[in-house]
Amino acid sequence: MDDLLVKINNFKTEIKDFVAQNSDDAEAFRIKYLGTKGLVKDVMGEMKNVAVDKKREFGQVMNEFKLFAEARYEELKAATSTATSAAIDEADLSLPADTLPLGSRHPISLVRNRIVAIFQRLGFAVAEGPEIEDDWHNFTALNLPANHPARDMQDTFYINQNPDWLLRTHTSSVQVREMQKGKLPIRIICPGRVYRNETISARAHCFFHQVEGLYIAENVSFADLKQTLYFFVQEMFGKEVKVRFRPSYFPFTEPSAEMDISCLICGGTGCNVCKHTGWVEILGCGMAHPNLLENCGIDSNKYTGFAFGMGVERITMLKYQIKDLRLFSENDVRFLKQFTSAV
């Protein structure tokens, strides 16, 4: 039995002096001592030869030997491991974080995307079209024949006369193009850039962005229009927002209306933003004018439809209380960075 004790002590010295250069050596150690055919197991095997009255004592010795080998293996493994944990100098964790840059989306993109997403939820599909348009698609088809006084409402950039080519003054031209395709029903939204020949100021710019919508099917009513737009403003501005529809005029809709929402700033009690009316205008809308439908080859006896249009800049200005349109195209980083966290 003493033989065994000597043997164990020798192994212990061997184990203690074992040198591992790398993880392969550590692994070799494990196989040699702790493996299924390892020495520890061998030594344990001797137990059967130990006298019964010594079994308890030897059991303890052997167990201690096994733990000793295992502990040494953990040591070797840790020492040779190539895995590195972060060595943090814990002296001052309040030092600033690394200067990772972070950019921002332009507020017009954010609001445009939000508007589009809301209408997509209602089954509208996006349609796009050219910014350079002919007179017919931008005016005539939309029930705005030559010399119509309402053409004054939209100061137009012309790029050619006779035939007239111009920069679209609204994305309604895209609706016309979709209607001409003759596939009904139509349920589209048309986001895009539009142009007006205006002197640039805080309130007016020569380019801006619109999202217009059109739904044409059988039996579409003004009540349906109200429902769609009410859904839109609730998603856009919150469930508490109140709406008001009032009669208005657009050549391509009849009846026409404008939708106001309760002022986001004062909640309806009156302030400078709402000119003390408690309401702010948000979009124009109406039922597709029979002339518009017929101009685009749609039977106005069978089909009815609604259309609406809004200015992305206007909604952005309301949402973020921006008072000068020029900020959108000046691209001052001090402006842009304010939208880093906007969604």
Add this chain to the structure above:
Amino acid sequence: MTISYNWLSEYLPEKLEPEKLSKILTSIGLEVETLEKYEETKGGLEGLVIGEVLECAKHPDADKLCLTKVDIGTGEPLQIVCGAPNVAVGQKVVVATVGATIYPFSGEPMTMKKAKIRGSESFGMICAEDEIGLSSNHAGILVLPADTKVGMPAAAYFGTYNDFIYEIGLTPNRMDAMSHLGVAKDVCAYLSHHNKKETHVKSPFKNTFKADNQNLPIEVTIENEVACERYTGVSIQGVTITESPKWMQQKLKSIGLRPINNIVDITNFILHETGQPLHAFDADMITGKKIIVKNLPEGTPFLTLDDKERKLSAEDLVICNAEEGMCIAGVYGGARSGVTAASNNIFLESAWFNPISIRKTSFRHGLRTDAATRFEKGVDISNTVNVLKRAAVMIKEIAGGEISSDIIDIYPEPKKKTEVAIKYHYLKKLSGKNYHGDTIKNILTGLGFEIIKEGQDDLRVAVPFSKPDISIPADLVEEIMRIDGLDNVEIPAIISIAPAVETLMEEAAFKEKVATYLIGTGFNEIFTNSITNAAYYNESVLETTVKMINSLSAGLNVLRPQMMETGLESVAYNLNRRNSDLQFFEFGKTYSTYGVGKYQEKQHISIYITGKKSADGWKAKGEKADFYFAKAICEKITSLLGLAINNYALEQNEKLDSCVQVKVKSEIVATIGAVNKKALEMFDIKQPVFYVDIDWDKMITLAKTLKISYAEISKFPAVQRDLSIVVDKSLKYEQVEKATYGAKVNKLTAMNLFDVFESEKLGAGKKSMAVSFTFLDEEKTMTDKDIDGMMNKIITAYEKELQAEIRK
């Protein structure tokens, strides 16, 4: 359009509060943009009272000031310091008490405070006329008659005129509401419907017209019956031109019109009461006592009211006397024929001119007068006589004289009213609301429609002449809906739609992905004006550039043919504000033309990089962005779209140094470069700017053709080997790449350049490049021997093709 509350109320049978009326107006489509209190004298003289000067002594410490005691009827006289030389005991004066705000004739308003002037307390101010806005008179304090009652509010003494003014955003289809009476009619239609009680306007038209004599007959002939469908006139002799009465001046002033004289004021008053423009001629200037409505030969000179000589077009309609033109019909008067202070006899015109003809003439001469804008929208042709009679009676009452002719009314072809039929089920289909037949009838008759025929499910009505814009059933739907109120259309609870299939989903998703990546990398998205300055581009670019022919601003005259310049404007804008580290991207379009009707719009992403990639930190200084950073961004975007760049081609570029074109499948998808000095100077930029222009249309087309299918991940590990070579300094990395791939080592999956340097040791004209290679065999674990074999192939190729020396 400006509407006075007081004036409007005169035509309404019941009194409505200004706010209530405002709500009604907006709900029926006459949007009240602003509702403001109007005070003829600003501030309404509030807080100003009549006082009596009880004492007046020299100020102990100031020669030019007086110390007064003024009784304002409160029992306790006020001590007031006064600087006016004319102040004296016993005077009745206007006192601005402490707390009152005074509105001077010119200058800012001022609120009275208890003051100490040269050591003496002063409780208010004794006012001069100009100090309280009554006039520009500053000749000392205002002294009132001795019998003026002390303590009387100044407002009561001077009788200030107050009103509320509606600014109405009138839509172009509502010519019927371009007057106080027209608005009143609409309000009455609303009241009739909502109060369920027939309500009519208090009509100003009384049947009191009577010609006093026939001493001044004028013969009227219409030669152009298309441009003038009705011409009505009357002459009045012996008028006295003077100021108009106070009540009329107050009304005109309240809506922003300057009183001129009684005749002009009456025509203006009638215009804003009824919407019918009138023109008053000096009857003595009507040579031959003849009026001929006709066109004059092209180029006929005509001296207008503003003393300018204008050349008439053959299409301009002119009101002529026997010899010459007197007035551009419906647009602008002549210099010689109008009413002046010396006029004695007048001829008053009330006519109907063709809207299109008026519009053309008005624009042709740049004369956008009030009369023209009304005629071009269409005035009520049936009303010319009524209006003229009212005006004539009013002139006689106010300016004296005698009506010296009957009403002359030339109306060659009396117009028939337009008839429109509306089916009730159409009304329901379009509105989504079920209106009762009686409701429909009542609303329409309340608005002046005449019921022609009634059926089970339909109604035929004649449209009043005041509403020329109404011609189809949908127009009637609008009339009914707006009077009933759009807010009274119930919003359905259930939505039923025909949904559309989205076809642009993928492209939009790619855009979002790229945007999200760029933002995460530190880029700010910008939006720039696609209208820009032709001066940015050279002759050959301008050949295909889209140019505007009527731009209001000289610097904004073309659609951008290239993205770079408008973005550089934004870069410069920020650099000028001391923000020098910028990373911008824009999704935008460029435009070009290849002839009339042939226009091309292309989508781009443009990227601008200048200054540091990130800010200085305590561990490391921020690194300056360079060409290779721009190149990396371009590569990553390409990768996000699933595309592999197969070539960078050096390119001469007018505006970029170090310019390369990026090719995918031999198509140019992007351009990268450093903006050159000349281009930077154009924007006064003094630091390097790197620019990437991505052809989004092309990228997206290529990306769409790609399908992603999962490839089994190799069970065997990849092996990496490094190699250092010494080559000629001029050797390009792409040659190394070419040689590597030329060696045709098929287990080579990637190579990466990780070091480049030159040193004396290497020798002049030499450089060292260190490359790492990744090998992978899908079938088995590679042995050292396998790898050595492949490395040798590469080494051989390097030695042969690059004359490279292998560093051990």
